[in-house]
Amino acid sequence: MENQQSKNSIEFLFETTSQYIDTRIELAKLKAVKKTANIIGILSTKLIVAAIFLFFLLMLNIGIALWLGDILGKTYYGFLILSFVYFVIGLIVYLNQEKWIKTSVANAFIKQLNN
DSSP, X not given: OHHHHHHHHHHHHHHHHHHHHHHHHHHHHHHHHXXXXXXXXXXXXXXXXXXXXXXXXXXXXXXXXXXXHHHHSSHHHHHHHHHHHHHHHHHHHHHTHIIIIXXXXXXXXXXXXXX
16 A cells, blocks of 8 residues: 555656646746847847938938038049048958957847846
């Protein structure tokens, strides 16, 4: 009789442990989905804001290029000057991409995962 009771206790222990493990796995999945959805939401918002800001910058740059061209007498001079300015800025960003972009993006991603 005692052997049967200990067998039932062991079966109950295995069932309870199995249910606990299943619950923990499900909880981990739900937390991963929540974090992924949060990151996607943040990225989507930032991309939309960046796109709007880029349209603003595009129009501003066309205006500046036309204005510079008008001052210099030839429209294309303004575009050439602005292109050179952006080339220099792009070169500076390229040379510092590890420090300015990669590290800060990685840190922001890790911060979101740890929340």
